[in-house]
Amino acid sequence: MTTKTQMAIGADADWWRGAVIYQIYPRSYQDSNGDGVGDLAGITSRLDHIAGLGADAIWISPFFTSPMKDFGYDVSDYCDVDPMFGSLADFDALVARAHELGLKVMIDLVLSHTSDQHPWFKESRKNHNNDKSDWYVWADPKGDGTPPNNWLSIFGGSAWQWDSRREQYYLHNFLTSQPDLNFHHEPVQEALLDVARFWLARGVNGFRLDTINFYIADKYLRDNPPLPKELRNDSIAPSVNPYNHQLHLFDKNQPENLEFLKKFRAVLNPYGAAAVGEVGDAQRGLEIMAEYTSGGDKVQMCYPFEMLQPARLTAGSLDQTFARMNAVAPDAWPCWSYSNHDVVRHVTRWNLSDAAARMYTVLLLTLRGSVCLYQGEELALPEADIAFEDLQDPYGIEFWPEFKGRDGCRTPMVWQADNLNGGFSAGKPWLPVTSAHLGRAVGAQDADPDSMLNHYRRALAFRRAHPVLRDGGLTGMQSAGDLVTFQRVGKETIFCAFNLGEIPVEAALPAGNWQALGEELGAVKAIQGKVNLGPWGFAVLQKI
Incomplete structure (x- = not known):
């Protein structure tokens, strides 16, 4: 399926270095059929906006077949499009149009876990001796019937779920419906590499690798030690979550992961494709980034959480981050972002005025590294205030009201100010469009030379005009x-x-x-x- 056009657009193997990558949350970008949920055809219809902004690439959050317990981050078929978002033909059309506009296409691969509705897991849980019996992390209970160790889920409670079919526990770092794959089993790795090959053959230029440091857990299932209270922070999980009470030495960040990343890079190289890994670790994010991007034989980029923290980025914290990075990872290539689909939008999180937001934009685009911009960031959208009855995110429902979840940053993109749904959909949106966003819609800002949207356009053009800002x-x-x-x-x-x-x-x-x-x-x-x-x-x- 690889065409000459697709090969040509991937010919520059270093296209990712210094690239500005625009993240699209597909449920919320543009609905093309009036069902209230964004889709691939909707994204295609809005690619001109992203190209006009001056981005180099798009990153599309998961659109694979899924029961949507975690809104696509629970995959039941890696090689098909969920009907909610369209079809493979719609995806091919999106890739073709993006390439026409000079945009690279990256997609979100969730390799650490699947949905419990994935055929692999359905087979694995049947018994101890089927073809997929070792494809997930299964463990016997302790003698008293309790879980095999003290590992915790990011979504709250034990990371182990009892399964009566096998009379064993399975590991889930996230929802109980998201069982973790067993990367110690070679066929699992090969199957996931085949997934990457499938999408590369369809013309994608790279991947965002979700929870890249969660792929492999300690094969001896050793307990995590406690983390002293003074060292805890809420950069990975909200402060009300006991996940912050442990030093996560054994449930993630295992050295065997490096060998898998080398295999993954070998799959990328013939296509001139790139990968950016999400490093979710509150203590060792920069060190892990150094390990995963070193040597030119693993992933090209990682983004740690230093600029996704709840506390506002200060001059001192920026200086400390770069000093630490220079000490532990001088050759690592970071990918910086202020906002994404998992954190409160930064203009709200950091309580920024328009003047402050403009400065932070220029700062981001002058730092060494690549950049991820999250949809609506170019409009300076604030976090939406979502009522409990409108919540969709299981994370927010679990920890309400101390933590309101991730829906506030996932509300629909606003295109028109004179439409109650912001031009996103002709139907009722899956999450409400807040009135505070309508005045900042693309249509309201487009013709105003002093708007935030046009500030972003100028800032991206400035970065492009000075190559040293991209890769110096x-x-x-x-x-x-x-x-x-x-x-x-x-x-x-x-x-x-x-x-x-x-x-x-x-x-x-x-x-x-x-x-x-x-x-x-x-x-x-x-x-x-x-x-x-x-x-x-x-x-x-x-x-x-």
Whole structure:
């Protein structure tokens, strides 16, 4: 099925380095048939918006056949499209149109677990001696009938579920309906590599690998040690979740994963395809990123959770992140993001004004690494306030009201301000469109040169116009109070200064002659060898 066009668009094997990747949550992007749920044909109809924004690629969250207990992250058929989203023909049309527009296509592969409705699991749970009996993580109970160890699920409670058919427990790091695959069993790995081959042959340019560090658990099923209270944080799970009480040494992050990632990379290479892994770990995210992206024989990129934290990114925390990354992972290629389908939208999470949001946008696009933008981020959409009776997310339902779940960042994209459904659907949307979003719809911002949407367009164009911002080095990061400065170095040298606060600050320029850039973004000019940055101000200068 691989065409010359598909091969040509993947010919640049380093296309991912510095790419801006636009994440699409398919249930909520565009509904084409009026059933209230977004679909692949709807995405295809809106690809011009993404190309016009200046993105390099799209990442589509799961659209595979699924019972939708976790909205597609519970897969029952890896090689087909759920009828809710359309058909394989719709997917092929989407890929063709994206490639026409110069957009690479990445899809979300959920390899650590399947749905309990997957034929593999249905077979595996029948007995101890069928062809799939070892395809999932099964374990006998302790002598008293309790689970084999103390591992916990991210969605609350034990990570083990009793199955009366086999009279054993199976592992589930997420919902009980999401049993974990047994990567210690070679046929499982081969079957998953075949899944990747299937989609690469259909023209995809890469994958976002969900929970990449969860693939392999300790084969001896050793207990996790407790995590001291002072070291706990809620970057992976909400604070009310006991998952935060453990140091997750044995239920994930196992060294055997590196060998599987090498096999996966070998599948990618002939297609010029790339992968970005989601590293879900509160303590060792940067170190794991270093392991998984090192050597040029594993995945190309990973994104840790340093910029997805509940606490606002400060000059000091940014400086510390890069210092730590330089110490443990100097050659690793990060993929930074502020928002995604699992966290509160960053303009709400960090309580940002429009001025602050504009500054953070430019900051993100000047850092070393690739970038993921989440749909609606370019509109500065705030988190939607969803009533309990409208909740769909099982995570939010479980921990309400202390944790309201992920529905607030998953509401439909807003295209028109004069439509109660925001132009998303002719039917009742699966999640309500909040009135606070309508005024920020694409149609309302498109023609306004000062809108956030046009700020994003200019910021992405600026990054594209200066290749050093895409793939150059980053040196000399320093912070003092709310001020952070650094240089991007390569065929040109660019000095960046950002005020991540409301109190004016002053930054001295390094030695040399500098000319101001980014006036169209709101960047300030230098005066007598220094830049004076007002609240949320920034400067970008090129060495001449």
